[in-house]
Amino acid sequence: MTDTELRVSKIEDGTVIDHIAAGQALNVLAILGIDGTSGEGVSVGMNVPSNRLGRKDIVKVEGRELSQNEVDVLSLIAPAATINIVRDFDVVEKHRVSRPETVVGILSCPNANCISTANEPVESRFDVLDDGVRCAYCDTIIRESLAAHISVA
């Protein structure tokens, strides 16, 4: 049994998001809209040892299999993350996150004069660039501190 497994218990069914950049686990949960109110079991390991990353975070969500579309947005803050789908304690699928073309409703535009931040019936929408994201409404580009612009609870 590895050190990581000692700190974060195994799950029977659900999703394990591994190799998250250290310190980003809570942002990962925020992006996925997971706050515990739906009753799912959530385990979080932060700054645990990792051969590949030195230190990493890990998130385990019980009873919920996250789709590729749901997890791809994580690539913006955790590009090395791996997704493990677990059934009956076994990993049945394992894949990496890939960069989506657009991100809808996750980030808030930092431009206070952007129409997407006004009282209008639209969700924020960002096009994903090689080195950041760009607001589809006002063209504002965010390159640094993407996690600071996460708008979900």
Added chain:
Amino acid sequence: MRHDHLLSAKQLSRGDIEALLDRAAEIAADPGAVAGAHADTLLALCFFEPSTRTKMSFDAAMKRLGGDTVDMGGVESSSVSKGESLADTVRVVEGYADALVLRHPSEGAAKLASEFADLPVINAGDGAGQHPTQTLLDLYTIRENAGLEDLTIGIMGDLKYGRTVHSLAHALTNFEANQHFVSPESLRLPRGVRYDLHEAGANVREHTEVGDVLGSLDVLYVTRIQRERFPDENEYRQVAGEYRIDAALLEAARDDLTVMHPLPRVDEIAADVDETDHATYFEQAHNGVPVRMALLDSLL
């Protein structure tokens, strides 16, 4: 044109622009030929910000094509003052008109309107974002005076908040123009525009002094410092009045330099420039009518 909406100059290919400018030239030469071309067409004018030239020239353009306009009036006298969203406003207006001309203080407003309205939307200025129809008349004026081939242009003033600058810079990438941007450090082009110019492989240089480049220019495009867009009045005061040209300064320019300005000006072009052969800004404003006639003719 391939587009139902005109939201950004980025939509416009060289072919789109040349076709519109050619059509505008035909209309300018013989406006009577299209006098009744769009009878029974109604154009909605929704201006959430003040406007003189853009609003009046769209009004004139539609009427000269035989159509008419319906005007939302000022924000203070409309339902906007009661808190109505832009999305609701445009869904109401689409029942009254065949196309919508929108000016709004928020960036992205025209794009949002196009997502809710089932009629062509023309962006007549969205905050510090884009002003593509101004760009079309700017390009028309440049073509008439200096030509669009091998163009060297200086764009000076408020490059950060100036929507006419953003649209013009995008459109000029179609013509491989040499673009010199002159501004104080605090009013340099925004990151999004820089990104697009870089992606387009544009020939761009930046300066803080117009004298560094004046003698090489075919066109000098001067803009007003946009006081109303500054979040901080002190920031405005620090740069206001810094970039001003007058007849004496222009003695260092080429004799055939074309000086343009989207207007209104405050004090960035001295009145003595009006008397020189360089001054082209009033002609530029007049070109708004045939150019907008050509645009409406293509969209409607």
